[in-house]
Amino acid sequence: xxxxxxxxxxxxxxxTGEVAPPHGTDLGAMLASVDRxxxxxxxxxxxxxxxxxxxxxxxxxxxxxxxxxxxxxFQQTCRDxxxxxxxxxxxxxxxxxxxNVLIVTGxxxxxxxxxxxxxxxxxxxxxxxxVARGLNEGVDMNGAxxxxxxxxxxxxxxxxxxxPSDIQLERALxxxxxxxxxxxxQAVMDVDVFAERAAVLREAGAKxxxxxxxxxxxRVIRFINERLAGxxxxxxxxxxxxxxxxxxxxAVELATEQxxxxxxxxxxxxxMPLGADEALVSIVEGAGLA
Amino acid sequence: xIITKPRDFSRIIANLEGIGAKRVFLMGCGQxxxxxxxxxxxxxxxxxxxxxxxxxxxxxxxxxxxACHLGGTKLETRKRVGDIAAADAVLVLSCGAGVQTVxxxxxxxxxxxxxxxxxxxVIRAGVFEERCQTCGDCVLDLTAGICPVTTCPKGLLNGPxxxxxxxxxxxxxxxxxxHVRIRRRLAEQGRVAAKVVPPKDFSAKLKPGSLxxxxxxxxxxxxRHDVTQGGRS
Numbered sequence: 001x002x003x004x005x006x007x008x009x010x011x012x013x014x015x016t017g018e019v020a021p022p023h024g025t026d027l028g029a030m031l032a033s034v035d036r037x038x039x040x041x042x043x044x045x046x047x048x049x050x051x052x053x054x055x056x057x058x059x060x061x062x063x064x065x066x067x068x069x070x071x072x073x074f075q076q077t078c079r080d081x082x083x084x085x086x087x088x089x090x091x092x093x094x095x096x097x098x099x100n101v102l103i104v105t106g107x108x109x110x111x112x113x114x115x116x117x118x119x120x121x122x123x124x125x126x127x128x129x130x131v132a133r134g135l136n137e138g139v140d141m142n143g144a145x146x147x148x149x150x151x152x153x154x155x156x157x158x159x160x161x162x163x164p165s166d167i168q169l170e171r172a173l174x175x176x177x178x179x180x181x182x183x184x185x186q187a188v189m190d191v192d193v194f195a196e197r198a199a200v201l202r203e204a205g206a207k208x209x210x211x212x213x214x215x216x217x218x219r220v221i222r223f224i225n226e227r228l229a230g231x232x233x234x235x236x237x238x239x240x241x242x243x244x245x246x247x248x249x250x251a252v253e254l255a256t257e258q259x260x261x262x263x264x265x266x267x268x269x270x271x272m273p274l275g276a277d278e279a280l281v282s283i284v285e286g287a288g289l290a
Numbered sequence: 291x292i293i294t295k296p297r298d299f300s301r302i303i304a305n306l307e308g309i310g311a312k313r314v315f316l317m318g319c320g321q322x323x324x325x326x327x328x329x330x331x332x333x334x335x336x337x338x339x340x341x342x343x344x345x346x347x348x349x350x351x352x353x354x355x356x357a358c359h360l361g362g363t364k365l366e367t368r369k370r371v372g373d374i375a376a377a378d379a380v381l382v383l384s385c386g387a388g389v390q391t392v393x394x395x396x397x398x399x400x401x402x403x404x405x406x407x408x409x410x411x412v413i414r415a416g417v418f419e420e421r422c423q424t425c426g427d428c429v430l431d432l433t434a435g436i437c438p439v440t441t442c443p444k445g446l447l448n449g450p451x452x453x454x455x456x457x458x459x460x461x462x463x464x465x466x467x468x469h470v471r472i473r474r475r476l477a478e479q480g481r482v483a484a485k486v487v488p489p490k491d492f493s494a495k496l497k498p499g500s501l502x503x504x505x506x507x508x509x510x511x512x513x514r515h516d517v518t519q520g521g522r523s
Contacts, residue, residue, distance in 0.1 A: 105451040108444055108460075121446060126448040171469075174485065177485060
């Protein structure tokens, strides 16, 4: 009964948002955020120890989102669990009513708050997609039949604008082959370049939900350019925000323009407001999606 | 070769103080630790001087041919039996394998003088890089002779991951992404990348590893014998 699946199936333009579980056990702030953005989203990603920093598990937090009446996308990284734990958590997710799963590699522990941790990576994201597809077919990764299987909507991450683009696309196509039905992408910087590459993935049968990041301040742009390798904000966008008398408003306007431009070329947008939930609401309303 | 680096001197002193040792015998290794410039003759002389400065007596030192070779190390320690008997402890400047071999060869407490860091390629004199994890399940046939298990910081068999930018690694930002290199070399050689490299067999590298060519020879001989006997009956 995944609403996300239904919406993607009928070709509706979807909106997904994102919340982070707490560093602790108080779910209050996360659920308040869910309350604010859920009316504007088809589903909400629940991150899994994002940035390799400790948070309450995505499994429990996803269930909490579901109980709060919204639809979660359970994120699972390959960083913290071996193949037994990954399969076991996926089976658990299904019994907890979690139908959407986003499978990603996960950031390396040396960039997080537990840099002495062992990065597990027993499976990589492509292999885990294959395993999850197997669970959907009623077998574990050894091919042994399960006593009750799953029917997940499986998603993966992609970075269409990264160079070398041929290698990047080859890699994303490999994920489709492994079982990915939708992609949630890294933040779009150039809509034209993005659209051209997303078209290849859509032709291969996957739905593409484009990442839209709220570049809300000079600090955020600096952080992205310096700390998050893999996301480089081009000069003209950085200038537009930093030279604006009201960077947050300008960022909302930029994101809204991106969403409008993306409407005709992809299957949805994944809005990352970096804590500014009100901005997500403004973007969705501004783009005429509410 | 096994790459080693000096162990924090304060830890060595703490180890010696822990058993109240005052006299120390030093052992090095003529193989890897000599090439790594951590456990050859010059390094043993330097360690001896450092220990004397710290108030210890050095009863002698020896650099055997290969510290991890049990027969050779036993022979070497027998040659120096008097100096070792005069010591309260033996400090070994070799990899952990050599330290354990010495520990099996002498009756004195043995301490590590180095940290063992990786199985390394010698890029040029004094420059070493890790290229192989000795995983027992080689994928170099699929990956154009570039090991992703070792050279991708996450050890991903399928990549690049989402952090690759401009062909560079997101974890070690001054390096090219291993998976970009793999795919490029495969393409240059007209080879097709594997659709999905399957999960690794970690049982191929269960601890502790052991291999006996003698036992294998015996098994083969038995098999040949059985076949011959079977043919006759």
